[in-house]
Amino acid sequence: MSTSTLSRPRPQNLRKPGSRTRSNLSGWGFAAPFLVFFLAFLVWPILYGFYMSLTGKSLTGANDSLIGFANYAEALADADMWRSLGNTLYFTVISTVPLVLVALVMAALLNIGLPAQWLWRLSYFAPYLLASTVVSLFFTWMYNPQLGLINEFLTGIGLPRVAWLNDPNVAMWAIVIATLWWTVGFNFLLYLAAMQNIPAQHYEAASLDGAGAWRQFFSITLPQLTPTTVMIVLLQILASLKIFDQVYQMTAGGPGGSTRPVVQYIFETGFTGYRLGYSAAISYIFFGLIVVISVMQFVITRRRSA
Amino acid sequence: MKQFESLTGKQLSRRQLMTGSALLGGGLLAAGLTGCGGAAQAAAVQDIGFWHLLSGGDGIKMQAMINAANQANPGFKVHPTVLAWGPPYYTKLAMASAGGRPPEVAIMHASRVPGYAPGGLIEPWDLDLLAENGVTAADFALRIWEKSQHNGKVFSIALDSHPFVMFYNTDIAGKAGVLASNGQLQEVSSPDEFKAMALEMQKVTKAHGLSFGYLGSGSQMWRLFYTLYKQHGVDMELTPGQPMKVDREAAIESLEFMASLFDDTIAAQAGDISTGIAEFARGGSGMLFSGVWELPTMKKAGIPVDAATIPTLYGTPASYADSHSFVLPRQLKLNEDKRRDVYKFVTDVLKGSLSWAEAGHIPGYQPVVQSQAYRELTPQIHYANAAEIIAYDPESWFSGSGSDWQTYFAENVQNVLLGRDKAAAGWDAFEQRTNTLLSRPNPV
Numbered sequence: 001m002s003t004s005t006l007s008r009p010r011p012q013n014l015r016k017p018g019s020r021t022r023s024n025l026s027g028w029g030f031a032a033p034f035l036v037f038f039l040a041f042l043v044w045p046i047l048y049g050f051y052m053s054l055t056g057k058s059l060t061g062a063n064d065s066l067i068g069f070a071n072y073a074e075a076l077a078d079a080d081m082w083r084s085l086g087n088t089l090y091f092t093v094i095s096t097v098p099l100v101l102v103a104l105v106m107a108a109l110l111n112i113g114l115p116a117q118w119l120w121r122l123s124y125f126a127p128y129l130l131a132s133t134v135v136s137l138f139f140t141w142m143y144n145p146q147l148g149l150i151n152e153f154l155t156g157i158g159l160p161r162v163a164w165l166n167d168p169n170v171a172m173w174a175i176v177i178a179t180l181w182w183t184v185g186f187n188f189l190l191y192l193a194a195m196q197n198i199p200a201q202h203y204e205a206a207s208l209d210g211a212g213a214w215r216q217f218f219s220i221t222l223p224q225l226t227p228t229t230v231m232i233v234l235l236q237i238l239a240s241l242k243i244f245d246q247v248y249q250m251t252a253g254g255p256g257g258s259t260r261p262v263v264q265y266i267f268e269t270g271f272t273g274y275r276l277g278y279s280a281a282i283s284y285i286f287f288g289l290i291v292v293i294s295v296m297q298f299v300i301t302r303r304r305s306a
Numbered sequence: 307m308k309q310f311e312s313l314t315g316k317q318l319s320r321r322q323l324m325t326g327s328a329l330l331g332g333g334l335l336a337a338g339l340t341g342c343g344g345a346a347q348a349a350a351v352q353d354i355g356f357w358h359l360l361s362g363g364d365g366i367k368m369q370a371m372i373n374a375a376n377q378a379n380p381g382f383k384v385h386p387t388v389l390a391w392g393p394p395y396y397t398k399l400a401m402a403s404a405g406g407r408p409p410e411v412a413i414m415h416a417s418r419v420p421g422y423a424p425g426g427l428i429e430p431w432d433l434d435l436l437a438e439n440g441v442t443a444a445d446f447a448l449r450i451w452e453k454s455q456h457n458g459k460v461f462s463i464a465l466d467s468h469p470f471v472m473f474y475n476t477d478i479a480g481k482a483g484v485l486a487s488n489g490q491l492q493e494v495s496s497p498d499e500f501k502a503m504a505l506e507m508q509k510v511t512k513a514h515g516l517s518f519g520y521l522g523s524g525s526q527m528w529r530l531f532y533t534l535y536k537q538h539g540v541d542m543e544l545t546p547g548q549p550m551k552v553d554r555e556a557a558i559e560s561l562e563f564m565a566s567l568f569d570d571t572i573a574a575q576a577g578d579i580s581t582g583i584a585e586f587a588r589g590g591s592g593m594l595f596s597g598v599w600e601l602p603t604m605k606k607a608g609i610p611v612d613a614a615t616i617p618t619l620y621g622t623p624a625s626y627a628d629s630h631s632f633v634l635p636r637q638l639k640l641n642e643d644k645r646r647d648v649y650k651f652v653t654d655v656l657k658g659s660l661s662w663a664e665a666g667h668i669p670g671y672q673p674v675v676q677s678q679a680y681r682e683l684t685p686q687i688h689y690a691n692a693a694e695i696i697a698y699d700p701e702s703w704f705s706g707s708g709s710d711w712q713t714y715f716a717e718n719v720q721n722v723l724l725g726r727d728k729a730a731a732g733w734d735a736f737e738q739r740t741n742t743l744l745s746r747p748n749p750v
Contacts, residue, residue: 056747056749058425058749058750059400059401059404059749060400060404060422060424060425060426060427060749060750061404061425061426074746080742144578144581145521145576145577145578145581146574146576146577146581147581163521163576163724165522166521166522166576166720166724168721251522252522252713253713253717254522254713254716254717254720255522255716255717255720255721256717256718256720256721257717268710271393271397271400271401272393272396272397272709272710273704273710273749274400274421274425274703274749274750275746275747275749278746278747
């Protein structure tokens, strides 16, 4: 394979003099539609958002003068900002672990060859296709303290009722459970695809050497899945950090602000509180945090692979 | 093919590009003019955009009033857009106005006007033009007319006032022996008398005496709290840059009374709005604290229902309320003809608001309230006096119906109502939160 690549003539040799400019131009032409959207909807908003965070801009149009880093100073002293940031990080930690582990277990169960594979795949993945409003609505009903299905079940087996969405100690977990049911299917599919790509010879060789199912799982399956796990954890952390929809619809950040994520706080200060400049400053603090988390993750995974 | 080559084979010169765009633009303009001509021939019917937040039974009534106005006025056609109540509605309205693409007319809660008027998101009403259409200040109750003003200008025209009231089941009340000789609920004038009455009803229902769902709803908790607080005969003031002015004792007493109701005998300890409404509608309790807009649901449920203002438990009659009011979002380019049509539309709806009263609301337009037809509406007429005792939210850019401020109230007070926190602690935390808001820059 590698020799045939080496023996190929170098592409540059085929070019006529002067064709480089033209091919560059047509390259830009092909890239242009993407670039236009990239510049208009990503680069420009990022730059403008940062500029806005340095102003006292309001949604009503009042006061858009530059005020330097006053918004940042206010945000860093804002207990509600820190609390909502803490809630976001808490949710990220307590949701990422089960969302990865449960997906792994589900994929492993399916990979050992259960009958009616299509049915399992469908039932594990189908919730992922639902809109967040639908998921929030029926979990809100199931969590209803008086009429909810879950409390009916609990009282049926002699346990006390739980105020799922109204107890500050429980509400975040209730949202994690709903999120787990809703989105675990995506991670499950990634794991399943990766498992099915592990060569069967590895397992054959291991079983000839007398390795049991558990030994095979921990010594073959898990190590082979490492790149997939790294990717799933990365995607999951980013997805969990963006938590907003289901919280807004199930608890609106309550009870007592115990589930309000930072994205909701940004929304509240900017859109319902009119303070766009201040809201932009909190966004950039959050953005900085995501960059720090991503860099940390990058360093850790690189150290591991080195 | 040849034209195609000229586009792909060589680069377009600037002149070609200009010619092309001019032709394209001209073509579009011509097409536009034809379209315009078509509309002009149809006697220039003005399309009026109208945003409101009324859904369910209210939405059906509103649509009927819009249809009636459209039929009576062939010169315009009002196109309503219904948006979800609360932050989604107010956010979109503010953004549309700030962006210069708002509807010609919109409904807002009167309590939200102080967040919109100072920033120029809405425009004042022209009282002369209003009078030309037969509506003047004299057509509104004083309290409601005062609320429509901001800095001396009229920014909202109230379609109604919708107070927080008490529904009661006459059958259960009769069996409990708490009806007066006129068939209406006996008057009670202290917290203990009220609780005693509720307990009598509980003996009949074997479930609860009172239904009031509040879990997860800041607006619901606020409505009852503010009613009780105002019954102490005290005020609450929110002035940016200053701490909140409030009677702390009255606030704590009100919260303590509320918490004492949720003992699973007088009322369910932990119920949300829909659970409370469902409980009362199926006869599981004798009384329900709710907004007047719940009347159609109760009538539909087929229970023998009557209503009254919330009993005066602390000496001063008061009832939390708000008004659905018409406002004029700021137009980028004002079309005078459309603006005139808006005045016609709004005054037509006011004059036809008897059907709005059927949905439970107290019409803002007094000639309707004083009409014989309104006097025959029961139980509406039994709480019509609420228009004289209503208390709107304290004014500020962040208060009002569906505001984050009400959410902050729930955040700090829900645990008090659930019996997990002391009333003083909950109140102080809310006051602290409010003071933080007041200390921040005012964005309007």
